Amino acid sequence: MNIGLTLFAQSLVFILFVAFCMKYVWPLLKAAMEERRQSIAQGLAAAEEAERKLGEAHSGAQEELANARAEAAQIIEQARQRGSQMIEEAKNEARAEGERLLESARMEVAQEVNRAKEGLRRQVAALALQGAERVLEERIDRGRHERMLEKLAAEL
Amino acid sequence: MAAATQTSSEYIKHHLTNLTYGQHPDGTWGFAHSAAEAKEMGFMSIHVDSMAWSIGLGLIFLFLFRRAARHATAEVPGGLQNAVEIIVEFIEETVESIFNHKNALVAPLALTIFVWVFLMNLMDLVPVDWVPELAKLMGVHYMKIVPSTDPNITMSMALTVFALILYYSIKCKGAGGFLAELSLHPFPSKLLAPVNLVLECVTLVAKPLSLGLRLFGNLYAGEMIFVLIALMFSAGFVFALVGGLFQFVWAAFHLIVITLQAFVFAVLTVVYLAQAHEVDEH
Numbered sequence: 001m002n003i004g005l006t007l008f009a010q011s012l013v014f015i016l017f018v019a020f021c022m023k024y025v026w027p028l029l030k031a032a033m034e035e036r037r038q039s040i041a042q043g044l045a046a047a048e049e050a051e052r053k054l055g056e057a058h059s060g061a062q063e064e065l066a067n068a069r070a071e072a073a074q075i076i077e078q079a080r081q082r083g084s085q086m087i088e089e090a091k092n093e094a095r096a097e098g099e100r101l102l103e104s105a106r107m108e109v110a111q112e113v114n115r116a117k118e119g120l121r122r123q124v125a126a127l128a129l130q131g132a133e134r135v136l137e138e139r140i141d142r143g144r145h146e147r148m149l150e151k152l153a154a155e156l
Numbered sequence: 157m158a159a160a161t162q163t164s165s166e167y168i169k170h171h172l173t174n175l176t177y178g179q180h181p182d183g184t185w186g187f188a189h190s191a192a193e194a195k196e197m198g199f200m201s202i203h204v205d206s207m208a209w210s211i212g213l214g215l216i217f218l219f220l221f222r223r224a225a226r227h228a229t230a231e232v233p234g235g236l237q238n239a240v241e242i243i244v245e246f247i248e249e250t251v252e253s254i255f256n257h258k259n260a261l262v263a264p265l266a267l268t269i270f271v272w273v274f275l276m277n278l279m280d281l282v283p284v285d286w287v288p289e290l291a292k293l294m295g296v297h298y299m300k301i302v303p304s305t306d307p308n309i310t311m312s313m314a315l316t317v318f319a320l321i322l323y324y325s326i327k328c329k330g331a332g333g334f335l336a337e338l339s340l341h342p343f344p345s346k347l348l349a350p351v352n353l354v355l356e357c358v359t360l361v362a363k364p365l366s367l368g369l370r371l372f373g374n375l376y377a378g379e380m381i382f383v384l385i386a387l388m389f390s391a392g393f394v395f396a397l398v399g400g401l402f403q404f405v406w407a408a409f410h411l412i413v414i415t416l417q418a419f420v421f422a423v424l425t426v427v428y429l430a431q432a433h434e435v436d437e438h
Contacts, residue, residue: 002194004178004201006308010210011316017214017272022264024223029244032228032237039230 125153164387170382171284172307174203175298178192189297203306210303213275217268243271247422257328257433262426265320269313269421276304277375281407284382304375304417307368314368317425322364324432333435355388363428367421374417378410 129149162170169191176194178186178201187204188194194201197293224240233241247267254261279302291299303309325334338356339349385406 002176002198002201003311004176004197004199004203004310006201006203006206006306007312007315009207010203010309010312013207013211013214014268014313014316017218018261018265018268020218021221021268022261025218025225026244026264026267028225029221029228029241030248032225032230033241033245035230036233 121153125149128152167387168380168383170298171300171379173298174300175205175296176201177204178202184269185391203300203308205300206303206306206309207299209301210272210276210309211280213279213303214272217271218365219424221267221271234281235402243267249422251426255424255430255433257430259324259429261320262429264423265429266425266426269425270418273304273313273371273421274415274418276302276309277418279303280305280375280378280382280414283403284379284386302375302379305369305379307372310372310375311364311368314364314371317428318364321428321432322362324429329435367424367428371417371421374413378406378413381406 129145169182173191173194175187176197178183178197180192183195188197188201188222220236221240227234244267247270248263251263251266282301287301288299291297300306309413325337329337338360339353341352341356342347345350382403385399385402388395388402389397390396401424
């Protein structure tokens, strides 16, 4: 319990230890810790940046998708319009064609009727001629009476 | 255990005596063979056990921390580095919250004080008879293994801190500024300067005294209680049992005390140095 030289010896040791700690321990530890702190901060910043970029890419993709969807809808709408237009055109064409066919059939029928009328006329003329021959009991010279017969036939 | 030939008071006295090397009254140098002989040596003596244990513990501290510092990388830290960094960070935060001047010495100083004093205090938890009995077997008669129960050790650290307080006070405030601070507080009047000077000098001197004696007193008392508990071990089976319980409880409580005292010593050092750096406005 005496106060003695220990006091000085221990002071000297204390100073040496503190000096050693100050020179060879503290700065190294501090440097390493500071370096780690910075690298962690950098890592966090990089992660944040990556997240931000991901968000950006995501919204870009969303926009692209929306564009594509709108375009597709537009194309479908165009196709639908074109389809209905084509159907309309085909209908019109068919109607015109039908009318044309009907017209030509009608004309043909008229021609046929005319032809039949002609035939009948001729037959009637021939019958009339035959009848006249019979009545007259003599042959009529076809060549001489041709004009007259034609006239008759036309009158029928 | 106390040897059969010892009385209780001899046992206690034996535990409180340092292994002392010094100058005998007849002028020769040598180890003291009894407490009385050590006392006769007076100032010209050195406590070999205190010095050896404190230097050894200090070297353990420096070795571990130096090892961690040398291998310190910014990569994922290992176990030792992690433990060391926790302590360093704790000290750094504490220092930063108290001391806001630029000084490269204060933080390493606080770290050294905290860890070293903690290790010295930790020796208090080693059962009181183990090492002394072992030393006795090797022919060494006195062995105190807790350096911080030696006032020489605690006061030497406190006085070194005191020297730093004086140095930084004069460096930061100038000799005149320091003197002005001492003589113009607490009463800001030139007439009362002598009174102030006396009061402030008492305050100033009280700093190292309280610093060193607080640590010494706490640890000395703790050590004493461990010694008294150890006395119970040789007083019969029931006493030994109760003593064992006491020892456990006291050791558990003491764990808090030794950490707290190490921390208080470090923090007060930082506080005193911060005060030394503060330059007054008037």
